[in-house]
Amino acid sequence: MKINSFLIISLVIVINVNAGTLPQYASEKHMGVATCSSGVCHGKSVEDKKENVMLNEYRTWLQYDDHSGAYKTLLKPTSKKIAAKLGLKSAHTAKICLDCHADNIPVEKRGKKFQISDGVACEACHGGAQKWLSDHKEPGATHEKNIALGLYPSEKPKDRAKLCLSCHLGTANKFATHRIMAAGHPRLSFELESFTQNQPAHYKVDADYEKRKGSIRSVNMWLTGLVFKANEQLALLTTKQYTAHGFFPELSFYECHSCHRSMAVSRWPVERNSNNVPAGTVRLDDSSLVVLISVVDSLSTKSASKLKTLLKDFHRSSVNNKQSLLNAAQALQQELQKLSSSFVKKKYSKQQKLNFRKKLLLDASKGYFRDYSSAEQLFYAVETLSLDLNDFNKYEAMLDKLFNAIDKEDKFYPSQFQTLAKLFLNKLP
Numbered sequence: 001m002k003i004n005s006f007l008i009i010s011l012v013i014v015i016n017v018n019a020g021t022l023p024q025y026a027s028e029k030h031m032g033v034a035t036c037s038s039g040v041c042h043g044k045s046v047e048d049k050k051e052n053v054m055l056n057e058y059r060t061w062l063q064y065d066d067h068s069g070a071y072k073t074l075l076k077p078t079s080k081k082i083a084a085k086l087g088l089k090s091a092h093t094a095k096i097c098l099d100c101h102a103d104n105i106p107v108e109k110r111g112k113k114f115q116i117s118d119g120v121a122c123e124a125c126h127g128g129a130q131k132w133l134s135d136h137k138e139p140g141a142t143h144e145k146n147i148a149l150g151l152y153p154s155e156k157p158k159d160r161a162k163l164c165l166s167c168h169l170g171t172a173n174k175f176a177t178h179r180i181m182a183a184g185h186p187r188l189s190f191e192l193e194s195f196t197q198n199q200p201a202h203y204k205v206d207a208d209y210e211k212r213k214g215s216i217r218s219v220n221m222w223l224t225g226l227v228f229k230a231n232e233q234l235a236l237l238t239t240k241q242y243t244a245h246g247f248f249p250e251l252s253f254y255e256c257h258s259c260h261r262s263m264a265v266s267r268w269p270v271e272r273n274s275n276n277v278p279a280g281t282v283r284l285d286d287s288s289l290v291v292l293i294s295v296v297d298s299l300s301t302k303s304a305s306k307l308k309t310l311l312k313d314f315h316r317s318s319v320n321n322k323q324s325l326l327n328a329a330q331a332l333q334q335e336l337q338k339l340s341s342s343f344v345k346k347k348y349s350k351q352q353k354l355n356f357r358k359k360l361l362l363d364a365s366k367g368y369f370r371d372y373s374s375a376e377q378l379f380y381a382v383e384t385l386s387l388d389l390n391d392f393n394k395y396e397a398m399l400d401k402l403f404n405a406i407d408k409e410d411k412f413y414p415s416q417f418q419t420l421a422k423l424f425l426n427k428l429p
């Protein structure tokens with residue numbers, strides 16, 4: 001029955017994967033961290049247990065959250081070197097760097113207390129406070145009213161995915177190209193639920209929170225993030241970014257390690273989850289898609305085989321010509337849109353979640369996650385599911401081993417990863 005309703009939903013509802021306007025591009029003014037951080041507002045030294053929000057958010061952000069140091073990173077020697085290599089005057093004044101390392105809104109939208117040096121500050125995620133600042137703490141304020149006044153709905157899976165990915169993957173307006181990476185920028189990797197967990201929490205999802213904002217299930221967050229990331233990657237392929245670099249396509253859309261690896265370690269023959277591209281081909285990054293395919297496979301083999309066929313077409317056309325690649329990317333996007341609404345909302349049973357994990361590890365044990373980025377996504381997936389299923393402690397030793405296998409990307413060995421996945425699988429009931 002569950003499988004049927006999944007299919008029906010996925011066939012009938014075609015909704016847009018796009019979400020609300022990002023804080024950086026919305027019309028409201030950003031008033032600056034200093035307007036949030038006073039001792040009677042969000043700048044208390046310890047949590048205020050009497051209020052429905054913690055009120056020490058500023059302290060958490062300032063002391064523990066990397067986002068508060070994002071601008072300062074641009075002043076460091078590594079950034080200076082990157083800027084010099086790219087021929088930029090300086091990293092901390094370059095739009096391309098500030099767009100992701102700060103709340104880089106146009107000058108006319110900056111309030112009196114706004115400072116670019118505050119980095120990725122409150123309003124970079126929560127939206128310009130111009131219209132809700134004075135009222136959002138008053139008795140009549142509700143979450144819905146705040147949103148109508150420009151608060152960004154960061155609790156909603158799609159909106160959160162769009163927000164985080166705007167910097168952790170990039171958009172058509174701000175993108176960390178292979179040129180930037182070759183100049184020394186780290187590879188960007190992202191998985192919505194794991195990164196949500198890794199950001200030092202300045203909020204608590206408790207009963208009161210759920211009453212105001214609804215409940216947020218980690219599995220929905222994870223699946224929505226995967227769909228959204230895959231969709232954004234496909235959408236970016238159709239922008240001028242993809243061919244803006246002369247003869248070669250933009251290389252950061254590709255699996256980095258299909259080029260960057262030792263020639264001494266042979267990885268042939270290479271069977272992957274439906275992406276058996278011809279030998280010696282540079283592969284587009286499909287890490288979110290291959291994880292999704294395993295998940296969908298455990299719900300409906302029919303939906304999964306459709307996705308597998310489309311992914312195969314996609315990889316084949318990537319070595320054919322640009323137009324067929326764009327067509328294949330669009331076909332995949334359409335299929336993803338069908339999945340997106342059920343992934344956001346559906347409540348998965350314990351058995352379904354156990355099945356997801358088992359199927360992922362089964363596919364990994366067959367060697368389907370041989371590319372570094374897909375192994376990384378596999379790890380995030382299994383970790384997220386284990387936390388959600390509340391048996392993380394039971395499998396902690398195995399999860400540690402799996403993590404160690406992907407911890408250093410230059411020391412990633414697909415066959416070792418495959419063996420570990422098999423061991424893990426054998427430990428499952």
Ligand code: HEC
Pocket residue numbers: 066067069070071073099100101102103120124125154160163164165166167168192195196198199
């Ligand atoms: C305006 C851009 C921007 C947005 C929006 C953004 N981030 Fe970030 N994030 C960054 C930058 C830049 C860094 C690196 C900061 C540094 O060290 O300089 C970072 C770092 C992080 C880290 C630490 C990374 C690590 O390797 O430990 C986590 C976790 C994280 N972000 C999660 C999130 C989540 C979750 C969201 C969405 C709710 C989000 N970010 C939204 C720009 C952004």
Ligand code: HEC
Pocket residue numbers: 073074078079080082083086091094096097098099100101166167168169170171174175176180185186187188189
């Ligand atoms: C598309 C968004 C984006 C752009 C553009 C971008 N960055 Fe980043 N940068 C990030 C994110 C996100 C991280 C954190 C990566 C992580 O840890 O997962 C990061 C990390 C870094 C780091 C490593 C930080 C650390 O503490 O290890 C440096 C250095 C850096 N960026 C410098 C720059 C410079 C210089 C520019 C401009 C040439 C730039 N970045 C452009 C998003 C971006």
Ligand code: HEC
Pocket residue numbers: 033036042052053054057058059061067120121122123124125126153154155160202203204209213
């Ligand atoms: C990188 C993105 C990011 C930054 C920067 C950020 N937040 Fe948040 N914040 C979130 C996310 C994600 C949530 C959880 C989803 C939600 O409730 O909107 C959240 C939740 C909150 C909540 C809601 C708590 C509740 O119970 O409803 C408050 C209040 C808050 N943040 C204040 C701040 C303040 C103040 C700052 C700056 C000092 C800040 N945030 C900076 C992402 C961010």
Ligand code: HEC
Pocket residue numbers: 178181182183184186187188251252253254255256257258259260282
């Ligand atoms: C199509 C093959 C290809 C892909 C895919 C690719 N690169 Fe590169 N990369 C190159 C080449 C070629 C160079 C230039 C090497 C040189 O100058 O000697 C390079 C240089 C670099 C460098 C500088 C290293 C050096 O020796 O100076 C870094 C860092 C880098 N790439 C990171 C990445 C990341 C991160 C990704 C994935 C997002 C990626 N590359 C994807 C081919 C590739």
